[in-house]
Amino acid sequence: MQYDRKMKIGLFVPCYVDALYPEVGVATYKLLRSLGVGVEYPESQTCCGQPMGNAGFQNMADNLAQKYDELFSTYEYVVAPSASCAAYVRFFHPHILNHECAAAKKTLDLVEFLHDVLKVDHLPSKFPHKVSLHNSCHGVRELGLSSPSERNVPRFNKIRDLLNLVEGITILEPERVDECCGFGGMFSVEEPAVSTRMGTEKLKRHMATGAEYITGPDSSCLMHMQGIAKKQNLPIKFIHVAEILSAGL
Amino acid sequence: MSTKHSIAAEKFLQNGERVTRHDQTFWSVRTKRDTLAYELDEWENLREAADKIKKHTVTHLADYLEQFEQNATRNGGIVHWAKDAEEYNQIVLKILRQHEVKKVVKSKSMLTEECHLNDHLFKQGIDVVETDLGERILQLMELAPSHIVMPAIHITREQVAECFRQKGIIAEHGTHAAEGILPTGEDPNQSSDPTFLTRAARYHLRDNFMTAECGMTGANFGIAETGDIVVCTNEGNADMSTSVPKLHIVSMGIEKLIPNYEAMGVFQRLLARHGTGQATTVYTSHFRGPRPGGEMHIILVDNGRSSILGNEEHWQTLKCMRCGACMNTCPVYRRTGGYSYTYFIPGPIGINLGMLKNADENYHNLSACSLCCSCDNVCPVKVDLSTQIYRWRQNLDGMHHADAMKKAMSKGMKVIFEHPNLYTSSLKFAPLVNAMPKCLTGIKLNGWTYGHEMPVFAKKSFHEIWKKQLRSESV
Amino acid sequence: MNFMDTKEHILNSLRKNVRETYDMPELSFKKRTFEDPVKAFIETTITTAGAKLMEIKPDDDINQKIREVYPDARIIASNIPGVEANLNPDTLAEAQELEKTDVGVIKGEVACAENGCVWIPQTMKEKAICFISECLVILVSRKNIVSNMHEAYERIQFNDYGFGTFISGPSKTADIEQSLVYGAQAARGVTIFLTD
Numbered sequence: 001m002q003y004d005r006k007m008k009i010g011l012f013v014p015c016y017v018d019a020l021y022p023e024v025g026v027a028t029y030k031l032l033r034s035l036g037v038g039v040e041y042p043e044s045q046t047c048c049g050q051p052m053g054n055a056g057f058q059n060m061a062d063n064l065a066q067k068y069d070e071l072f073s074t075y076e077y078v079v080a081p082s083a084s085c086a087a088y089v090r091f092f093h094p095h096i097l098n099h100e101c102a103a104a105k106k107t108l109d110l111v112e113f114l115h116d117v118l119k120v121d122h123l124p125s126k127f128p129h130k131v132s133l134h135n136s137c138h139g140v141r142e143l144g145l146s147s148p149s150e151r152n153v154p155r156f157n158k159i160r161d162l163l164n165l166v167e168g169i170t171i172l173e174p175e176r177v178d179e180c181c182g183f184g185g186m187f188s189v190e191e192p193a194v195s196t197r198m199g200t201e202k203l204k205r206h207m208a209t210g211a212e213y214i215t216g217p218d219s220s221c222l223m224h225m226q227g228i229a230k231k232q233n234l235p236i237k238f239i240h241v242a243e244i245l246s247a248g249l
Numbered sequence: 250m251s252t253k254h255s256i257a258a259e260k261f262l263q264n265g266e267r268v269t270r271h272d273q274t275f276w277s278v279r280t281k282r283d284t285l286a287y288e289l290d291e292w293e294n295l296r297e298a299a300d301k302i303k304k305h306t307v308t309h310l311a312d313y314l315e316q317f318e319q320n321a322t323r324n325g326g327i328v329h330w331a332k333d334a335e336e337y338n339q340i341v342l343k344i345l346r347q348h349e350v351k352k353v354v355k356s357k358s359m360l361t362e363e364c365h366l367n368d369h370l371f372k373q374g375i376d377v378v379e380t381d382l383g384e385r386i387l388q389l390m391e392l393a394p395s396h397i398v399m400p401a402i403h404i405t406r407e408q409v410a411e412c413f414r415q416k417g418i419i420a421e422h423g424t425h426a427a428e429g430i431l432p433t434g435e436d437p438n439q440s441s442d443p444t445f446l447t448r449a450a451r452y453h454l455r456d457n458f459m460t461a462e463c464g465m466t467g468a469n470f471g472i473a474e475t476g477d478i479v480v481c482t483n484e485g486n487a488d489m490s491t492s493v494p495k496l497h498i499v500s501m502g503i504e505k506l507i508p509n510y511e512a513m514g515v516f517q518r519l520l521a522r523h524g525t526g527q528a529t530t531v532y533t534s535h536f537r538g539p540r541p542g543g544e545m546h547i548i549l550v551d552n553g554r555s556s557i558l559g560n561e562e563h564w565q566t567l568k569c570m571r572c573g574a575c576m577n578t579c580p581v582y583r584r585t586g587g588y589s590y591t592y593f594i595p596g597p598i599g600i601n602l603g604m605l606k607n608a609d610e611n612y613h614n615l616s617a618c619s620l621c622c623s624c625d626n627v628c629p630v631k632v633d634l635s636t637q638i639y640r641w642r643q644n645l646d647g648m649h650h651a652d653a654m655k656k657a658m659s660k661g662m663k664v665i666f667e668h669p670n671l672y673t674s675s676l677k678f679a680p681l682v683n684a685m686p687k688c689l690t691g692i693k694l695n696g697w698t699y700g701h702e703m704p705v706f707a708k709k710s711f712h713e714i715w716k717k718q719l720r721s722e723s724v
Numbered sequence: 725m726n727f728m729d730t731k732e733h734i735l736n737s738l739r740k741n742v743r744e745t746y747d748m749p750e751l752s753f754k755k756r757t758f759e760d761p762v763k764a765f766i767e768t769t770i771t772t773a774g775a776k777l778m779e780i781k782p783d784d785d786i787n788q789k790i791r792e793v794y795p796d797a798r799i800i801a802s803n804i805p806g807v808e809a810n811l812n813p814d815t816l817a818e819a820q821e822l823e824k825t826d827v828g829v830i831k832g833e834v835a836c837a838e839n840g841c842v843w844i845p846q847t848m849k850e851k852a853i854c855f856i857s858e859c860l861v862i863l864v865s866r867k868n869i870v871s872n873m874h875e876a877y878e879r880i881q882f883n884d885y886g887f888g889t890f891i892s893g894p895s896k897t898a899d900i901e902q903s904l905v906y907g908a909q910a911a912r913g914v915t916i917f918l919t920d
Contacts, residue, residue: 013711017711018711020705022709022713025715026711026714041715041720043712043715051658051659052659052662054620055642056644056645056651056659057643057655057663060663063667064663064666064667137619137620137622138620138622141621141622141626149283150286150623151286151292152286152292152293153293179623180619182580184619184620185620186655188701189696190251190616190652191252191255191258191617191619191696192696192697192699192700193258193262194259194581195619195696195700196699199700201272226704227701227703228700
């Protein structure tokens with residue numbers, strides 16, 4: 001499917017995706033290109049500052065927020081394959097800098113961009129596997145990628161809508177559909193016992209669906225669960241939503 | 250580096266079965282709440298209304314308090330004002346002394362916990378009997394509540410039975426309580442049947458209701474327009490406490506006021522649905538004056554609330570109606586229990602209230618949050634609990650309570666992230682970390698290796714892939 | 725600091741600390757109503773509220789109905805004219821005299837379908853009858869059933885006694901390991917007599 005608009009977006013690949021999961025960045029890039037979107041990647045980008053902010057050092061993130069705004073403010077949209085980072089930029093950068101930020105306003109998670117802006121309704125990808133959908137907290141409750149289970153609002157899930165376009169996929173969801181996996185940035189370091197317990201439970205609920213993969217829009221949650229799964233030798237694989245949506249491209 | 254919460258949490262988590270039980274107990278309450286939420290079309294309207302009513306009331310609180318005092322006084326009540334816990338405790342003692350009270354029956358009130366009233370009265374030789382079953386169990390066991398609505402839910406039936414035996418309650422009431430409940434021939438001294446134990450407590454508390462000279466209650470709501478005090482319970486203990494003794498003392502935090510009955514309709518529908526997942530508490534009692542021949546005293550307690558109103562970042566905690574829903578949904582509270590927190594109110598609201606009360610003592614609780622934001626979405630009055638926790642964390646450095654390791658890590662990140670060249674060269678060398686022996690990466694560098702394997706750095710970062718491959722094709 | 729000082733201190737502190745004021749909202753959103761509130765009330769009462777319910781016809785004998793529901797009751801307390809009672813809460817010197825009451829018979833004024841609440845204004849000298857009785861019979865007219873608590877709060881009335889309570893079924897607790905037990909401190913059983 002081609003989009004007739006000549007749209008150019010700025011690609012933001014958060015630091016840990018850059019270093020640990022570059023394939024997620026590549027998948028995002030390929031997917032966007034296949035949809036006819038022009039993609040630029042400002043090379044001096046680094047991090048949105050969330051790790052410091054959540055740890056209590058938002059003031060150390062001011063230059064990063066400023067830099068981000070300078071790098072990305074000229075694009076029509078900024079797309080990041082990481083719900084939590086997109087949310088941090090959009091909702092916290094204006095507070096950190098104490099003014100409206102042109103780039104922050106236009107920053108979207110990949111799922112939002114595909115679902116709400118491009119309104120993708122067809123994909124050529126195939127993924128003949130059972131996946132359990134991980135609804136990351138900041139995706140659910142900050143970006144509104146799905147309806148939070150706490151609220152009485154019409155049920156929706158944008159990630160599921162997109163995955164449904166993939167041929168052969170079986171989408172499952174765990175019990176306690178959007179309970180936190182216990183990552184929380186430095187929370188996992190400062191409260192390791194409860195973080196590990198939350199992650200272990202989350203893994204068990206994902207695995208109880210019978211899925212081969214856990215997938216989600218946020219590699220940080222996946223990284224956390226993967227770290228625990230490895231330590232406990234649990235037979236489950238992890239894959240970012242972007243990789244499924246671009247499978248076969 | 251570890252906070253008191255994280256240390257206590259690790260200890261609590263060592264008993265996996267207990268954690269499972271604790272988590273499932275409160276998750277089931279959350280689930281019941283959800284069921285009620287989904288079946289009520291106006292659910293979100295009610296939350297929005299509650300939020301706005303509370304914002305309106307607390308920003309007009311002085312006027313409403315005056316209106317309340319006028320009406321309550323006209324109704325025959327006696328209104329007192331206490332600026333802090335000390336003054337509050339003195340007022341209670343004075344009233345009790347005037348009436349020569351030796352025993353008080355008391356229904357659950359978080360305000361009295363906040364002010365340490367019971368200890369104060371015990372020291373003065375006045376007996377205070379908690380009448381909520383959970384609170385009574387804790388009082389007999391000399392423990393503090395571990396949840397504000399279900400205070401003793403962490404205690405097992407066997408522990409309750411043992412406590413009742415030790416305190417002579419089974420010896421005194423066991424035979425009577427066993428009638429029609431335990432199979433004939435079963436020894437009441439051996440039973441830990443919850444119905445039997447509840448019945449034994451019923452008779453034990455009956456004796457106290459009959460002989461106490463004063464009943465004390467908290468207040469779920471005060472209504473400015475009518476002067477009503479509204480108390481909601483399931484057990485009926487607030488009503489028993491105030492139907493037999495002639496003296497009724499109400500303790501109310503000033504933020505519990507709402508304007509009128511129209512508002513009351515909103516809050517009555519929200520309180521139990523959120524707190525326990527019931528459509529209503531069994532009793533919603535309106536006290537509009539003393540009982541015939543009796544006296545009703547209402548003590549309006551500030552104890553820091555009026556200054557919270559001036560706190561730009563945290564004033565909205567004053568909207569809280571103490572339903573406990575944020576604890577029930579909190580994934581950290583459910584798995585670490587109430588005693589892991591340093592403040593007597595645990596969970597998301599307790600983290601914030603504790604900081605407002607005494608930051609130096611309670612900053613330890615700020616680590617007990619993964620910023621999942623579930624609490625924000627269950628809160629019936631829309632307190633922005635997780636955002637407030639985030640804000641407190643920003644202030645810790647200024648309070649000299651910042652964690653040294655986290656600060657060092659953040660500083661390191663700042664240096665690297667602010668220098669793209671440094672960043673990209675670290676990316677190049679990062680994969681070397683993969684080859685480092687576990688004993689080096691797993692040292693106390695961080696808590697990550699407690700439950701995780703280290704993530705593996707990619708051979709080529711996205712940066713590199715971009716430069717070498719994607720950049721040229723993107724043009 | 726004396727009493728007046730404290731009050732002024734608190735009020736001044738509140739007035740000084742208000743940063744921005746908010747208006748009272750309109751509560752005009754649509755509230756849940758039932759097509760047949762009577763049917764809904766009956767359903768809620770016998771399920772979630774955990775009470776019993778009897779529909780009383782105009783020529784039914786109330787006293788016989790009470791005996792039907794509570795055949796073992798020895799001490800009945802009530803001040804309702806026509807109810808045969810051993811104790812009258814209006815004429816007792818002390819509330820303690822109601823302690824052994826098996827069945828208290830009282831009157832409700834408004835009933836709410838969504839949660840089984842019945843509004844019971846104090847109409848007797850000793851309101852202890854509403855709580856101390858082992859079991860309660862609450863008389864309420866089907867004409868006074870409303871759908872939700874907003875409607876209930878529009879209707880409730882107070883008298884000089886200055887007390888009223890919504891009761892929804894028997895006293896309950898789940899404080900011991902969350903197992904639900906009826907009859908914590910107050911009535912162990914409640915029967916609603918639904919009259920015309």
